[in-house]
Amino acid sequence: MRRFMTAFVLPVVFLFASARGGERVETKEVEGAPFIIVFPLHLEAMAERTARIIVRSYTEISGDIGLEGLDTVTVYIAGDRETYRRYHGDLAPEWGVAYSRWHGREIGIDAGAVLSQPRPLETVLRHELSHIALAERTGGVPCPRWFVEGLAMLQSKEWTFEDHWGLVRSIRAKSLPALDDLSGPFPRNAADATLAYRVSYYAVEELLRDRRGDLVTLTAFIRDLESFDESFALTFGESPGEYSARLHVLMLDRYETAALLIGSLPYWGAITLLFVAAYAVKRIRTGKRAREWERADKAAGERF
Numbered sequence: 324m325r326r327f328m329t330a331f332v333l334p335v336v337f338l339f340a341s342a343r344g345g346e347r348v349e350t351k352e353v354e355g356a357p358f359i360i361v362f363p364l365h366l367e368a369m370a371e372r373t374a375r376i377i378v379r380s381y382t383e384i385s386g387d388i389g390l391e392g393l394d395t396v397t398v399y400i401a402g403d404r405e406t407y408r409r410y411h412g413d414l415a416p417e418w419g420v421a422y423s424r425w426h427g428r429e430i431g432i433d434a435g436a437v438l439s440q441p442r443p444l445e446t447v448l449r450h451e452l453s454h455i456a457l458a459e460r461t462g463g464v465p466c467p468r469w470f471v472e473g474l475a476m477l478q479s480k481e482w483t484f485e486d487h488w489g490l491v492r493s494i495r496a497k498s499l500p501a502l503d504d505l506s507g508p509f510p511r512n513a514a515d516a517t518l519a520y521r522v523s524y525y526a527v528e529e530l531l532r533d534r535r536g537d538l539v540t541l542t543a544f545i546r547d548l549e550s551f552d553e554s555f556a557l558t559f560g561e562s563p564g565e566y567s568a569r570l571h572v573l574m575l576d577r578y579e580t581a582a583l584l585i586g587s588l589p590y591w592g593a594i595t596l597l598f599v600a601a602y603a604v605k606r607i608r609t610g611k612r613a614r615e616w617e618r619a620d621k622a623a624g625e626r627f
Contacts, residue, residue, distance in 0.1 A: 356381040357395045363402040366434055369444070370400060373432070376445045377452070384452050384478050389539035390460040399431045407433040418513040423451040425458035442481060449479035461545040467563065469505035470551070472520055473527030474538075482524055490521045494578045502526050502567035526570055530559070 349367065351360045353374045358381070362370040377398070385393065401407035407415075410431040415422040420436040423429070430451045437444055453475035457466070476482060493499050500522060509519045531538060537558055544554030555563050 353377050357393050358398055359395060360398045362400040366400055366402055369434055372444065373398060373448065376448050380449050380452055384449065384456050387478060387538060388456060388460050388542045390456050393459050394428060396455055397429045399429060401431060401433050404433060407431060416511045421447045421451050423454040425455055425463060446479045446481045450475045453478040460542045464545050464549050466551045467506040468509055469502055469523040469526055473523035476520060476524040477527050486521050490525065491578050493518055502570055503564060529570060
């Protein structure tokens with residue numbers, strides 16, 4: 324049955340992607356995971372790396388939430404920004420580098436944007452895989468955006484010193500949003516969205532700090548009861564609203580002292596230098612990775 328479905332799906336995906344993206348594409352079935360990759364010819368090396376990342380990440384992320392199976396998902400790698408826009412429509416914000424659509428069973432990646440920003444391809448892919456796996460596990464039952472994005476950040480291991488530092492600065496500026504305010508779509512503005520992601524990560528990381536196994540229980544309840552709030556209360560013994568209030572107090576208690584220290588000039592200078600150094604290292608690594616990809620993609624392109 325799987326071979327029949329693959330034989331049917333691949334040609335359809337090829338034609339569909341060509342019509343949407345306007346660029347000549349190849350398709351690749353991922354061995355060991357239910358994924359198909361659609362990519363332009365000159366990005367064959369990136370497609371190969373994407374397949375390797377999916378194979379080693381899919382099982383881990385699925386197992387984390389108790390997902391046992393997944394229908395075939397198509398990963399579209401866009402070779403330019405315009406093609407990426409055509410793939411996602413108006414789903415992703417302008418600053419986004421990837422998106423996922425569970426009902427369409429697809430993930431989209433802006434290749435150029437991924438290569439020019441600090442987050443590695445593996446982090447970006449794991450984030451979107453988390454979205455797909457969670458929606459599949461819960462049967463598409465709506466979950467608060469803070470939980471969906473916080474879990475994706477946790478599973479993609481993308482929390483950084485910059486995120487930690489930004490959270491402290493937000494507490495000092497008294498601009499910290501309440502968790503209750505992050506249940507719906509995140510702001511389209513990049514700065515506000517970044518803060519929403521940081522608070523969401525902190526909320527999920529704190530929630531699961533000593534009880535990661537409860538993810539399987541929570542997601543099973545969500546699927547069976549079709550209610551996030553009821554499932555949350557059954558799993559953790561408090562409502563999402565009660566957790567939101569408790570988390571806000573916890574964050575203030577934990578970070579207010581650090582926020583006050585920011586007002587100290589010597590402390591500010593030391594932290595600033597550390598941040599600049601860390602940022603410089605990131606940029607160097609990003610540039611090196613981009614050059615490696617360019618060489619690999621050029622070599623792959625020469626084979627056609």
